[in-house]
Amino acid sequence: MSSTDSVPPQASTAAFAPTLREVMLRPWWLGMLAFALLVAAVFAWLGQWQLSRAVDTSPPPPGQTEQVRPLADVAEPGEYLPEPLVGQRVEVSGSFVAGDFDVVSSRFDRGEEGYWVTGQLRVDPESARSSEPTSLAVAVGWTSDRAEADAVAAALDADPPQDVVLTGRIISDEGPALLGRGAGPQEMTRMSPAALLSRWHDTAGLDVYRGYLTSAESFGGLTAIHSPAPEERSNVNWLNIFYAVEWAVFAGFAFYMWYRLAKDAWEKELEDLEDEHEDADVPAAGSAPSGRD
Structure with a gap:
């Protein structure tokens, strides 16, 4: 029996299988990472813009x-x-x-x-x-x-x-x-x-x-219109803060999508290697099993 015959199929496959880190460092996925960084930067800028509009630094004085x-x-x-x-x-x-x-x-x-x-x-x-x-x-x-x-x-x-x-x-x-x-x-x-x-x-x-x-003055005997003072506005716009948080989530999602796609490609590559190894281990039709007369 040769030394290679004693190596389990799983171990042989694992010896040639790339790691997730190796897949992520390939030029294609590095390019996709750069694209994800660009998208995240745009989202981060939009979030910063929304945040800058969320707080009124010079609100009108009361009254x-x-x-x-x-x-x-x-x-x-x-x-x-x-x-x-x-x-x-x-x-x-x-x-x-x-x-x-x-x-x-x-x-x-x-x-x-x-x-x-x-x-x-x-x-x-x-x-x-x-x-x-x-x-x-x-x-x-x-x-x-x-x-x-x-x-x-x-x-x-x-x-x-x-x-x-x-x-x-x-x-x-x-x-x-x-x-x-x-x-x-x-x-x-x-x-x-x-x-x-x-x-x-x-x-x-x-x-x-x-x-x-x-x-404030009525005409023709009508009742003067009741027009109360408007409510004092808060100097914080919570809707804009909510939008800023949304853009931050979108920026994080861009990185997650890159990671998820790279991991899917790595898992698909492992499955293909396992399938190739299993096909190589199947004996040809009509051939005698090894080690038997």
Whole structure:
């Protein structure tokens, strides 16, 4: 019996089988590792970017929204209202435009549903700090009675207040919304200056503020709109922190995928070596077993 005949098949296979470390150090898998490093670096950068936006290092001072400021210092026509200034109390002067008062439904005041009457305020050039005609949508009062809201809107259309100085809160456009079942085609359930603009008169060359004003002073006998101060914002954005953690997990997953694929290739190579060894040990058909006559 030869010395090789005494070596078990498993030991013979193990003698030629590569280790997982040897497979990982092959050029192909080193190249895949470099690619995983690149992907992880991109994910890490995105996580760092999210983290840098998660903490506001210069939050607005407490009570800032309660200081009455000129409208021109807070917002510009056609521009979105910055988030820290949503709900800021402002002062503006101008005159309302006849025929441009509307009723907006689904307005809640201290938990009670009702209606707002709104109008187009043509802002004075000095208040707008612009020589171009400029308008601001203003909610001038609230009522729980639709008939009263319609009557006040009609009365203000006929005799719009002129040369008024208003204070109130500047609020972001609520945007459009689908009308509920049974609502009329002209029904408005959202306070949207963009939607009101399509109903206003004399709008050629008109600049319009994207936000709207809830007037502290009511008109036409309506109830003054209850518009409380916005809640003080935290200087930590937890959603951004969650996103940063997600990017860190993705970065780690890139390394895990490289390891898992390399290990799968190593295990497949071991299986192939075992199959080749088993095929070599099977005697040819019709041949006599070794060591027997």
